Amino acid sequence: MITFKDVTKTYPDGTSALKSINLNVKDGELLTLIGPSGCGKTTTMKMINRLIEPTEGEVLIHNKNIQEYNIHELRWNIGYVLQEIALFPHMTIEENISIVPEMKKWKKKDLSVRIDELMDMVGLDSVKHRKRKPSELSGGQQQRVGVLRALAADPDIILMDEPFSALDPISREQLQKDILSLHKEIKKTIVFVTHDIDEALAMGDRVCIMREGTIVQVDKPQNLILNPVDKFVEDFIGERKSAWETAVDVMIDQSKQQLFTMKEYEDGLVPDNSTCVIIHVDSTLAFGLDNGEKADMPILEHGQTLRNAMDTFENVDYPLLPVARQGKVIGTLSYKDMVMHLKKNSKPANGVVQK
Numbered sequence: 001m002i003t004f005k006d007v008t009k010t011y012p013d014g015t016s017a018l019k020s021i022n023l024n025v026k027d028g029e030l031l032t033l034i035g036p037s038g039c040g041k042t043t044t045m046k047m048i049n050r051l052i053e054p055t056e057g058e059v060l061i062h063n064k065n066i067q068e069y070n071i072h073e074l075r076w077n078i079g080y081v082l083q084e085i086a087l088f089p090h091m092t093i094e095e096n097i098s099i100v101p102e103m104k105k106w107k108k109k110d111l112s113v114r115i116d117e118l119m120d121m122v123g124l125d126s127v128k129h130r131k132r133k134p135s136e137l138s139g140g141q142q143q144r145v146g147v148l149r150a151l152a153a154d155p156d157i158i159l160m161d162e163p164f165s166a167l168d169p170i171s172r173e174q175l176q177k178d179i180l181s182l183h184k185e186i187k188k189t190i191v192f193v194t195h196d197i198d199e200a201l202a203m204g205d206r207v208c209i210m211r212e213g214t215i216v217q218v219d220k221p222q223n224l225i226l227n228p229v230d231k232f233v234e235d236f237i238g239e240r241k242s243a244w245e246t247a248v249d250v251m252i253d254q255s256k257q258q259l260f261t262m263k264e265y266e267d268g269l270v271p272d273n274s275t276c277v278i279i280h281v282d283s284t285l286a287f288g289l290d291n292g293e294k295a296d297m298p299i300l301e302h303g304q305t306l307r308n309a310m311d312t313f314e315n316v317d318y319p320l321l322p323v324a325r326q327g328k329v330i331g332t333l334s335y336k337d338m339v340m341h342l343k344k345n346s347k348p349a350n351g352v353v354q355k
Contacts, residue, residue, distance in 0.1 A: 001027040001189050007057035017043045019213040030183050030190040032204035039210040041193050045159050049078045079150025079158040083165055085142050087134040093145055094130040100153040118148040122178055140171035160192040299324050306338050
């Protein structure tokens with residue numbers, strides 16, 4: 001989708017912002033860029049829409065050098081969400097969202113439908129908010145509008161430059177969830193710059209860690225945590241292993257106790273050591289009780305963090321939940337298992353690991 005080939009950026013004063021980087025952003029993935037200040041993450045992102053031009057190398061979109069695109073058409077097809085939000089204060093919410101579609105000559109009827117659709121996606125009442133000015137909205141609501149403006153013309157790529165850093169923690173966490181939910185629904189390619197490692201790990205399908213204009217490691221969050229390539233990555237991530245391990249990692253960790261071994265069942269799978277639940281695998285991947293009834297029960301995804309899994313457990317009354325990978329149940333996980341795992345692997349104030 002987006003490819004950097006030996007890209008270098010050197011400024012006239014001799015400062016090297018990027019040093020021959022190679023990077024491939026996959027179609028439909030959310031890639032987070034993170035690293036210390038001055039590492040080159042924002043420069044990398046701004047090269048995608050040609051706000052910054054490379055000194056050497058090339059950037060390609062769909063295997064075509066971005067220099068070959070008309071710059072206006074290139075930017076129309078790349079949504080951009082800024083930290084400062086940058087809504088036009090004299091325009092209404094619908095006018096702010098409409099800017100790029102109007103440049104692309106969208107029909108008013110189609111645009112109106114699009115605005116309603118987008119506002120509904122992020123929980124903004126279209127009737128209530130369309131005619132309001134940005135000053136009448138909260139910071140979190142304004143940032144949602146900034147996201148909608150970037151999505152309005154249905155671009156292939158979304159660039160997000162530390163979009164939540166100015167928000168309070170509650171608004172920030174909610175917007176993170178909104179973007180993840182939105183990404184799952186619309187499947188756009190998103191490049192997300194952040195200075196917050198927790199945000200990078202929570203948001204990214206993959207995380208790109210940069211240092212002094214180079215890429216140190218690009219990997220899935222759990223692989224970064226469990227298999228850092230060097231001391232820099234290990235130190236940069238910090239003590240987050242137990243809080244960010246995936247549900248499957250916990251299952252593997254507990255496998256010696258035979259808690260999650262599975263056996264074939266005539267209409268699905270069952271945990272070997274459990275008589276309270278039967279997992280039925282059908283077209284809807286339902287989770288059943290031992291009396292044959294189906295339970296309205298959430299399914300934990302392979303790769304989901306323990307933090308998110310714990311949030312799920314807090315909203316249900318079930319003692320354990322199924323874990324699925326690519327539509328197939330591969331085991332179960334209980335809240336007690338997670339608590340015991342975190343307790344076993346936590347570090348108290350004196351730095352001694354509890355056993």
